[in-house]
Amino acid sequence: MSTKPLPQNQNETLQLERFLPYRLNVVGTLASRALGRIYSEQFGIGIPEWRVVAQLGEFGKLTSRDIGELAQMHKTKVSRAVSELEKRGFVSRAENRQDRREAFVTLTAAGRRVYEQIVPLALGFEARWVEGISPDELKLFERVLSILTERGRHLAGGYRGEDGA
Amino acid sequence: MSTKPLPQNQNETLQLERFLPYRLNVVGTLASRALGRIYSEQFGIGIPEWRVVAQLGEFGKLTSRDIGELAQMHKTKVSRAVSELEKRGFVSRAENRQDRREAFVTLTAAGRRVYEQIVPLALGFEARWVEGISPDELKLFERVLSILTERGRHLAGGYRGEDGA
DNA sequence: GAGAATTAGTTACAAGCGCAACCAATGTCA
């Protein structure tokens, strides 16, 4: 947007612990770590695999491309996660007859069982995490978070793929 | 307000794009990526190196242990970042005569020059990022962020490198 | 003072990551 009169940060000092990008990165890493531990301990899967399962649980049938878009994952990460899940019998692929480049991925029965076990864990974790924060505050927080995410996507320029929770 | 009746997630479904850990991780990664690009393009250093420089610029003289604690970095990451910075002539180490296990790290003149160039860039980036968000909202956002970070540190439980416990 | 335990910091190693290159199928357009 504006490239000229930058909002003039009052003083020219920087304290890392108050620097927003830093703080967001720290909290994001914490989230990812805590959840990752749960998933791997209880189900032997990692965050990328969880994200794939979550999207399939929510949407039912998706191509890898869709998964990447929805879950903000790089296509190579999706590819590897799907392969891993397939190896473990949690998803299966079916070639799309209309476009044989892509394949639909779906949860198997075992995969759905995992999904149904993870969801309450994940929701419980989230609930415990925000416990004590008032709904209003939380709502505002999430609104600002959306803005920052959108703006960040813009500032960071084009690419896909995160690491994460 | 409500501290006992857990926010009761209405239904037992989970939408990843509304799942807080996921969202925090995505935004944190975006931040990191965008900034990392700036640092690497303009100064040829990465995020870990930047964090070290930032702490030294702020505090002047620190051991690697301190840096790790302050900047939330694993000690191996600190070790490698400091080595890299030393190799490039941005920091120097001086053994502590009182305790010869540790060494004090400081910015060299060149390092300080880099620091003084980066700070305004970083602050400008941050300012552009939060542009348009009202100070009140931002303040609340940061307050909640602090709570989440603290809680996250707790939930994620024992991992970080240093002293802790 | 002699171990044993602890701490600062480095290094070997394996896992995870994104980029780039690639393959195969589809779309475009003359």
Add this chain to the structure above:
DNA sequence: TGACATTGGTTGCGCTTGTAACTAATTCTC
């Protein structure tokens, strides 16, 4: 139709990361 561009997806490669093991110095305990 036929050449070229685009798209879904996989794989090779180098880089970064955290875990664990290690060295060296210091502290603790008897």
